[in-house]
Amino acid sequence: MSTAVDAPEAVSAPSPSRRTAGRTGGRTTGLVVGKLLRLLSLLVATVVGIFVLLSYSPVDPVQAYVGADSAALSAEQKAQIAERWGLDDPPLERFGAWAGNLLQGDWGTSQVYGEPVLDVIGERFMASLALMALAWIFSGVLGFILGLVAGARQGRLTDRVLSWFAYTLASSPTFWVGLLLLYVFAVQLQWAPVCCAGPIGALPGEVSLLERLHHLVLPALTLSVVGVSPVLLHTRHATIEALASDQVSFARSQGEKLPGLVLHRVVRNAAAPALMLQFASVGELFGGAVLAEQVFTYPGLGEATTTAAMRQDVPLLMGISIITAVLIFVGNALGDVAHRAVAPQTKEVGA
Template sequence: MNNSKAKFILKNFIKVLLLLFAVSVAAFALMTASPIDPLKANVGQAALGSMSQEQIAKLEEYWGVGQPPLQRYIAWFRDFVRGDMGISLLYRQKVTTVIAVKLGNSLFLMIIAWILSGLIGFLLGSLAGMNRGKPIDKIIKGYCLVISSTPAFWIAMLLLIIFGVWLKILPIGLSVPIGVEASGVTFFDRVRHAILPAVTLSITGISNIAMHTREKMIDICDSDYVLFAKARGESNWQIFKNHGFRNVLGPAVTLQFASISEIFGGSVLVEQVFSYPGLGQAAVSAGLGSDMPLLMAITIISALFVFGGNFIANILYGVIDPRIRRGGAGR
């Protein structure tokens, strides 16, 4: 059993490494093919026209213009493997320093949204599945269908208008109050500024988990052992506690960790709406500004979160259901 578990973990770990390498190649190729001129985007056409050829040549060297793509990728990959992510061309700081600040802001936001969407989605899905066809089931289904087809940025703007502009009970943007020194920012200030973006991400992440949990719970409620439990007079709570919770937990765990990609993707748009200085906003700035070292590092870290979430989900699901490790043998 231990040997099969080790092989299962090793296989998934190697898969994650190969996927990260493929993502780095794809991201670099897309940046190379980008029509954005880094000099015009960051210096400006008018400023370039007033510069000498020597100054333009120095700028081209700084932004990597004219260097062979393969040579640039090999140099970046060699440094990245050694732990050197390079210098951000836009921030003129080490990429690790920039990402440490931006990632800290994003993690604070996404962890709150991830926990809320998982718990609420699981509870709503279980409640709907155990009350199939009843009004509460129809309400939850309607909510999920509407939210799943609604863009995250539209929900973000709606919440911003209602709670930030009309009611004026929450800040309309940023991660800290304007004009306050870093030493004067309290934890409560950070929480207040994270409420609207976190709630936006939670709302959009609930529907997928709730609908899948509902379908799984319906299958469980139609099973023979649950029908037998109902015949014995067990209440809905007893059925959920004794039969439903454990059987629906595996798929819910997988979906919860797989939803990391959705939350991160949604955070890019949400951070733009709320001007929240996180990793998503930094990725947009790096892409528009052709900051290759920063964008490549953000891409790898983002992919690591996504693939890492799926990797953990596979491991946990294999622990919950050992048949997964055996590739479904014995089913």
């Protein structure tokens, strides 16, 4: 008589799709946490470095705050100003007070403008954002198209002219390009206004959109011209590499012409490094905007940065530095995301 043996219960194993999703989710969480830690360390290093440089600057903060009238002030008046802004406190104590207020949401008051730091940044951020966004789009599109043309015409007159153009602009200071454009288009041809974000004497609410764009053209063109060079040169290099690949050689043997090769087989490969480079250039774009706004007296964040540095406005300069560091970090992160979207085969290093 046979005895029935109960079969062991089957243990359900997680499906491969669930395991893959779990690993992907864990890797994504790790990447996000890593990015946030990098951002935090970047912000800490930025504010500490700037505060140390300002604290040990040979410039007298009271004299920088008052300006040319400092010679007419008595010692008692200078002491009152130093006490008002805490300039006579030890640097470590001033930094601790500023950091404590920042953690509570108080960014401080601008010494130069006499307004809360966030209000000063907010008023000028939109003007600089319009300037940098227009220049960023124009330089990226133009640099990518010219890079494709130069790479497709490698060694020919078009390639030599565009390469010379790119290398010349890459070695040209932003303020020099701005002064040249200002002299030609504003002074000689009188096609554009000399300065400002609107007609002189007009209130911000009275300036029309067309007038704003008219005053924005030359500063944006200055930043665009300078920003074209790196995108053009990198796209040219990527185009030359793509055209030398076996895939393109096979397509040539099948009778496909150069325009079709560039459009269908080169653009995608060249777009990935161009996008990553363009997003990573946000920091350089802001640095160029500081110089361009000075040349054209454009009231943006760059002009406020220069004023804060020259007048030793520590709260404002620290606030602008934080905003700038975040923008640069976000730009680099978006460049990485865009690169992965265009080139999905790209893997995270160490993943």
